Amino acid sequence: MSVTVAKPGEVRHNYLNAGDTVLSWLLTTDHKRIAILYLVSVSFFFLVGGLLAGLIRLELLTPQGDLMTSENYNRVFTMHGVVMIFLFLIPVIPAVLGNFLVPLMVGARDLAFPRLNLASWYLYMAGGLIATWAMVTGGVDTGWTFYPPYSSSYSTSQVTLTIIGAFIIGFSSIATGINFIVTIHKMRAPGLTWFRLPLFIWAHYATSVIIVLGTPVVAITLLLVVAERVFRLGIFDPALGGDPILFQHLFWFYSHPAVYIMVLPAMGVISEVVSCFSRKRVFGYHFVAFSSVAIAVIGFLVWGHHMFTTGQSVYAGMVFSLLSFLVAVPSAVKVFNWTATMYKGTIDLRAPLLYVMGFIGLFVIGGLTGLFLAALATDVHLQDTYFVVAHFHYIMVGGTILGYMAGLHFWWPKITGRMYPEGIAKLTALVIFAGFNLTFLPQFVLGFLGMPRRYHWYPEEWQMLHVMSTAGAFLLGIGFILPVFYLLWSLRTGALAGPNPWGATGLEWKVDSPPITHNFEQTPIVTEEPYAYDNHHEPEEVFSGTGASTTKR
């Protein structure tokens, strides 16, 4: 597959050269530029969270606590959790790739509410900086879950400010969710019916529904914790008449679906990439589309599986257990359908497809180990051990981050107009896959042996497994640093991409790379099914626009 090279000497107008002052970026309402703002900021917070993970793994090299005190260890893993979950995993794919691609994929000139979109970035930055500042200056030692009464009555750390930061970030996420829902409902191009939408859009629609229904609940719950902490209102503290288990119910009502906020967009990316590099339609399009919705719906009914050991009623536990098993069904539908898409496809083993294959493998392990935790009896043994830690990292790192990397590479030519270097990108994908498994596979064993999470002292005989895990973490770190260098390098030296270097279907590939500020010269009209790879065999310039002029209305 060769790379289409644009005519030399021709500088086309696009969203990147539409203005080069700092203010033109900070006050932009262009969804593509906001996506770039998010790309830079989530990368920064990923670095922060990653360094903290490095500290955790360094501490765990030895059975004694010799790098930090127990208090500091509590602060480090809490900050790692808060930064990674609220500031990286939840926004990463929707706010970067979703922001960039949702309007392009539905054939719109922008999201429905561009100013709200910009506001969401400012809220994200404000909340992110408040939370980070609080955690750096005073630290938070409650764990990212903020369980009262510890968080409300006992902890002496900067809980209030951190929670206020998380609260503000919640609104940024809600703004993005509302924008996506309205855009997908009302701004689809003529002919783009629901079942002609790319699966990336279906996934983002389901994600937005979860954001809109879940985030307000955690927002008000965290606010009540602050009220209890500041005004001694006594809503969750048993000493003041409250019930701490109620907090856990409300918290997990959001925070379990939040896992699907993280992983559903990644699944959307996988569907796009797997179909393009297999040159086939996605097998069972309708099933994949509806499985996203099913995950969103069932995901709201399983939160109690985080609380099997809190003394909730056994009958509630059984229902939650059963419903948690049910989530495996739509998840498995997706995995089987992606695999079936690759079966007898014309496989082009590019870096994004390597990430996709990594995703499928790791997501299967993460999903199947989830069943151990959804089963009432085994969960009692595994609750709060490294088994849980390994399980959710398989979903969040193995799922979300690999999906993000696949998407970032796949749409890099569209975002920047340049190709990334293929060889080193493939190598990096392999490094990440190897590093990831070396880090987290031993943790399943550790957890099964009884290593509790959030502890940094452990018996000598587990040291070997911890050393493996730490070694893996540094390999993983290298794997995440490499793309920073080669992707930045590609901005100047990468081959020019042309509108459609992969020969992919989808409206985003029918406009220039990088696209013009308002995406389309004319509103596109959609006449075919998605993923019609039977009709386009070779990469080609399907439609490259009519020239350098930007259509003004």
Next chain:
Amino acid sequence: MVQEQAPQNVSLQFEDVHQQNESYIVGMWTFLVTEIMFFGAVFATYLVYRVANHTAFWEAHLRLDIPLGFINTCVLLTSSLTMALTVHYAQRQMPKQQLLWLSVTMALAMAFLVVKGFEYHHKYVEGLIPGPNFRFEPAEYFRPAQLFFSLYFAMTGLHALHVLIGVLVMAVMAVLIAIRHSSVQDFIPVELVGLYWHFVDIVWIFLFPLLYLIPR
């Protein structure tokens, strides 16, 4: 009814005014869904505790002022009517009547806040603000009663904040209508404010019986 020649103020991302209006309406409803979940979580918290401490909550609710609560219910319901009239005249492009009824709605909203202020003041005087100065008889219900008043202030406070935001938004809207600003020549912005206002009213329709009218 939309007038045929309604002035069109279409943002660049929309195809036409029709798509823009529909997007605004869907956006507002989606926002209201988030608000329902927001209040829903506190309502659920309250109901869980009320079921667990029924007698104590019943004792505590006797300290609320039902007549004032009833007056406020009537005030807010009337304001929903006047807001509906505002939207009605906005659709008919009659700015004077629109301004009149919007002002009445604002006045009613502020009346609500004043009454609420008196209620809060009474609670303060009677030592019913949760915290070190909280007093409650009989003593066996002290803790659950404090829980009741914690939730009472959290729920009504959150609602009062929404009323206040509504007043501010209506004030901006009134100024825009008064100066015949182009952004409010279409009726959709007024309709959006109306949707929000009806939502705020409905929240109170749930709050009043939940807090003031606990059955024995």
